[in-house]
Amino acid sequence: MSRRGFRVAVGEPRPTSAWLLVFVATATLAITGQLEPWALAATGAAFAISLWRRTGAFAWQTNPWLLNALMMGITTGTTWVALQGQPSTVALAHFAATTQGLQLIDARPRKTEFLLVALALFQVVLAANLTDSVFFTPLLVAFVFAAVWTLVVHTLRSEALEAGQAREIPRAFTPGLARTAFAASAVAVLLAMLLFVALPRLQASVVRGPLIGGALAASGFSDRVELGALGRIRSDPSVVMRVETLEGRPPGSAAAYWRGLAFDTFDGRTWSITPPERTLVPGSAEGGVGLGLDPDRYDLVQRIVREPVEAGVLFRIGDPRGIQGTIRRLERDASGGLYAASQADERIRYTVRSLRAQPDDDDLRDDRALPPRRGGERLLARAPLSPAVGRARGADRRGREERRRARARDRALPDEERPLHRHAARSAEGRQLAARGLPVPRARRSLRVLRVGDGGARARGRPARTARERLRGRAHQRDRQLRRGRAEGRARVGRDPLRARGLGALRPDARRSARPRRTAALVHGADRRLRERARAVVVPARRRLRPLRPDRRAQARLARVVRAQLRDGCAGSRGARAHLALRARPARVG
Amino acid sequence: MRRWLRPPRRLSPTRAGWCFFALIFGVGFAALNTGNNLLYLVLSLMLAFLVLSGVLSESALRAIEVRRRVPRELYAERDAWVGIEIYNRQRRVVAYALVVEDRWIDVEGSERAAGRCFALRIAPEGHEQRSYKLRPERRGELAFAGFVVSTRFPFGLFSKSRAFEAPEHALVYPAVDAVPIPRNFGGARESGETVRGPRGAGSEVGGVREFARGDTPRRIAWRASLRSRSLWVRETESEHQGEVEVRLRTAGRPADSGFERDVRGSASEVFALLERGLRVGLRTDRESLAPDAGARQRARLLGYLARVAPDLR
Numbered sequence: 001m002s003r004r005g006f007r008v009a010v011g012e013p014r015p016t017s018a019w020l021l022v023f024v025a026t027a028t029l030a031i032t033g034q035l036e037p038w039a040l041a042a043t044g045a046a047f048a049i050s051l052w053r054r055t056g057a058f059a060w061q062t063n064p065w066l067l068n069a070l071m072m073g074i075t076t077g078t079t080w081v082a083l084q085g086q087p088s089t090v091a092l093a094h095f096a097a098t099t100q101g102l103q104l105i106d107a108r109p110r111k112t113e114f115l116l117v118a119l120a121l122f123q124v125v126l127a128a129n130l131t132d133s134v135f136f137t138p139l140l141v142a143f144v145f146a147a148v149w150t151l152v153v154h155t156l157r158s159e160a161l162e163a164g165q166a167r168e169i170p171r172a173f174t175p176g177l178a179r180t181a182f183a184a185s186a187v188a189v190l191l192a193m194l195l196f197v198a199l200p201r202l203q204a205s206v207v208r209g210p211l212i213g214g215a216l217a218a219s220g221f222s223d224r225v226e227l228g229a230l231g232r233i234r235s236d237p238s239v240v241m242r243v244e245t246l247e248g249r250p251p252g253s254a255a256a257y258w259r260g261l262a263f264d265t266f267d268g269r270t271w272s273i274t275p276p277e278r279t280l281v282p283g284s285a286e287g288g289v290g291l292g293l294d295p296d297r298y299d300l301v302q303r304i305v306r307e308p309v310e311a312g313v314l315f316r317i318g319d320p321r322g323i324q325g326t327i328r329r330l331e332r333d334a335s336g337g338l339y340a341a342s343q344a345d346e347r348i349r350y351t352v353r354s355l356r357a358q359p360d361d362d363d364l365r366d367d368r369a370l371p372p373r374r375g376g377e378r379l380l381a382r383a384p385l386s387p388a389v390g391r392a393r394g395a396d397r398r399g400r401e402e403r404r405r406a407r408a409r410d411r412a413l414p415d416e417e418r419p420l421h422r423h424a425a426r427s428a429e430g431r432q433l434a435a436r437g438l439p440v441p442r443a444r445r446s447l448r449v450l451r452v453g454d455g456g457a458r459a460r461g462r463p464a465r466t467a468r469e470r471l472r473g474r475a476h477q478r479d480r481q482l483r484r485g486r487a488e489g490r491a492r493v494g495r496d497p498l499r500a501r502g503l504g505a506l507r508p509d510a511r512r513s514a515r516p517r518r519t520a521a522l523v524h525g526a527d528r529r530l531r532e533r534a535r536a537v538v539v540p541a542r543r544r545l546r547p548l549r550p551d552r553r554a555q556a557r558l559a560r561v562v563r564a565q566l567r568d569g570c571a572g573s574r575g576a577r578a579h580l581a582l583r584a585r586p587a588r589v590g
Numbered sequence: 591m592r593r594w595l596r597p598p599r600r601l602s603p604t605r606a607g608w609c610f611f612a613l614i615f616g617v618g619f620a621a622l623n624t625g626n627n628l629l630y631l632v633l634s635l636m637l638a639f640l641v642l643s644g645v646l647s648e649s650a651l652r653a654i655e656v657r658r659r660v661p662r663e664l665y666a667e668r669d670a671w672v673g674i675e676i677y678n679r680q681r682r683v684v685a686y687a688l689v690v691e692d693r694w695i696d697v698e699g700s701e702r703a704a705g706r707c708f709a710l711r712i713a714p715e716g717h718e719q720r721s722y723k724l725r726p727e728r729r730g731e732l733a734f735a736g737f738v739v740s741t742r743f744p745f746g747l748f749s750k751s752r753a754f755e756a757p758e759h760a761l762v763y764p765a766v767d768a769v770p771i772p773r774n775f776g777g778a779r780e781s782g783e784t785v786r787g788p789r790g791a792g793s794e795v796g797g798v799r800e801f802a803r804g805d806t807p808r809r810i811a812w813r814a815s816l817r818s819r820s821l822w823v824r825e826t827e828s829e830h831q832g833e834v835e836v837r838l839r840t841a842g843r844p845a846d847s848g849f850e851r852d853v854r855g856s857a858s859e860v861f862a863l864l865e866r867g868l869r870v871g872l873r874t875d876r877e878s879l880a881p882d883a884g885a886r887q888r889a890r891l892l893g894y895l896a897r898v899a900p901d902l903r
Contacts, residue, residue, distance in 0.1 A: 112605075112606055112746070114606035114609060114610075114746065114747075118609060118610075118613060121613060121632075121636075122613075124632055125617055125629065127628075128626060128628030128629050128631065128632050129620070129624065129626055129628070129629060131628075136628060137631070140631065140632070140635065144635060147639075148642075148744070151744065151745040151746060152743075152744045152745065154746065155687065155743060155744060155745060155746035156686060156687055156710065156743070158746070159687040159689075159708065159710065159742060159743075159746075160687075160708070160710050162708075163689070163707075163710075165708060165710060168710045168711070169710070171710065171711060172686065172710045172711045174711075176684060177684070177686075180684070181744075184642050184646060184744065188635065188638040188639060188641075188642045189635075189638070191634075191637075191638035191642070192631070192634040192635040192637070192638040193634070195633075195634035195638060196630060196631050196634040199630055199633065199634060201625065
């Protein structure tokens, strides 16, 4: 005989705590303000009828056809809510609330009460996602007590029935059991608080979407706003405050802005108030306290009844000059926001005197006043950017450099196929630049460029011979320029002729090959070594303007490097060989 | 070794428990996905529920003791009631919804549930008596292994169980059928043969003796018992006080259903003849048990028949 499931159907009335459980769970959903009136009415009617006929149900309450028809009605209603454009969680809230009512109506013998508890739990979970109300936590605690008692009662009852000892059931329900259940609930709440603190807060945001949604955030007032956590924002219809103008002209609808929270810092994800600490406003707000430098100058007096809001903020229009109300401890933040500390969950009535005359944009533009001495640097400082933004900018800059190089290479190759007089014009332009003391990028070509450019041209699928001939022509032109003066030639060669053109072609073409970054780094290192070696060999050669004997060790080292590059396939083989040959014969340069 | 390797408690989720686990994972995932503090709060409460369930079920099982009361005579294929006494040794905590499963070892050597009983509430330092119906399938030794006490208290999410070792052996007599004893039967009888023996039934009072295990309460001599402050029973004897010897052939027989049938028949005759008040003996090819009367003789003869095996020589 297996005991792995509830086998005995319990036909007796549910314990009264089941109704308490349902009431609490439905109340958690009701305080969200998201349930349509028909859903609330249906649930309320089911609740009342089932409680009224708890011990003597109507015949239709056990009719499966009718119950199934009601279930279909609930499904239709839920679908209708979803089709109205409501978030999926709101539609599910309707489903859970009305199904819970149907579950209460259903008077057929049941094998378990867990379905009732699970539905109630589902309602609580949905409510947790839909509300920021301060009433949620007390309702959750009440839910724990009701759920514990309901489950205990049902477990004992079903166990006794399964064992055929129905007569013993009343013997088990003693005040001692109630005390045990009460203590267990209290322990569960305490334990939950500990676990709540201890649980690591992670936010994966794995599943998002219009239907599934991330967190469904509500508009409201809290100490911080996390933009990254928002999926969709639903409007919170609960009343925040009631305002009555006692003195002065009531503001028009376009100008009716009551200021409460003003976030001044955004760290890339969260808006918050810095510094977060608040200062106590001296004096008793209950007796009336003046604010600002000129408390007697005001043009508007309003009486405001503020409902409980999470941040405990006090709203007002314009610049507050005085406040009086049921505020035990009045605090002010760095942005001038007023708070009733520790009264976030209370309704507060206060009268605030304000000066509405606010400087317009021109006044603010002309205002050259110095920032306040205390905390003024905060007003002038630019908001710090998150490290992620810095990284993104760096990546963008690197990308731009890569693009610039690629574009330069692009410009170089089509030029080879253009008539030579264009190069001459360029040369003239280069001369003009040189005359103005600016660097001359186009003139820095040599035979090395020719050889390496040959490989680059081949890699791009262009006729290598054409490119080589034209480059050679330009190289001769360049060589003539070099011979014009030792100093000028040394300066140009020593600057970076090879970096600009020659060895750049050895690098893998970023647009054509998706080489791993490691290979690119290796090639870059080889490129740098080649360039240093070339300087060491070529510059003295040019300085002397006489043939040089080849540097055998440098040749061997370069040959190794280029072979490695050939193995890696980072350059066209013929181009690389030409490069190798060039390095092996530096004497020909002079 | 097996005893040492056995976990002190076993926990198996019910269907509702699996649903609860699924809910926990669902809420945990939602909390992780959204970072919503209230969802974390609900998740914490659900985890606290789990912990609480474990603590309360442990309190129900912690100081429980179980004892078994096996009936004096167990017959194969006949119902008997095995008594179970459940003690709660805790001073303050009530034990709820305890299911005690008595386990015995079958012929193949594996443990099986012999029966089960339930106690809804056991008060602190109190005890409850329950019983279950046992119907042994065959004659011979019956080995009880121990108890498994389980509870689904408090929420019905898990069934937590605790094993107790309580080895005990009981002897199951062969199945006994009603045997019509003819008024004129012979003094010796072999199974399947004609009965010969003294006539008459045991209705004459032959004296009193001390109460022995198996004696029927109807024969208690209350006056003598009150005088001596111990139980005495009236001994009856047949008008003719004849002796009957039941013979059972055991030599050269296989241990098959035929042999079992003869054992059953012998036991039935022994039982019926002793009930008649005759002095009954038993002779097999190997042993001979002297004739005697009364409950003690019945236990002796039926006990022998419970263990008897064919003599293969």
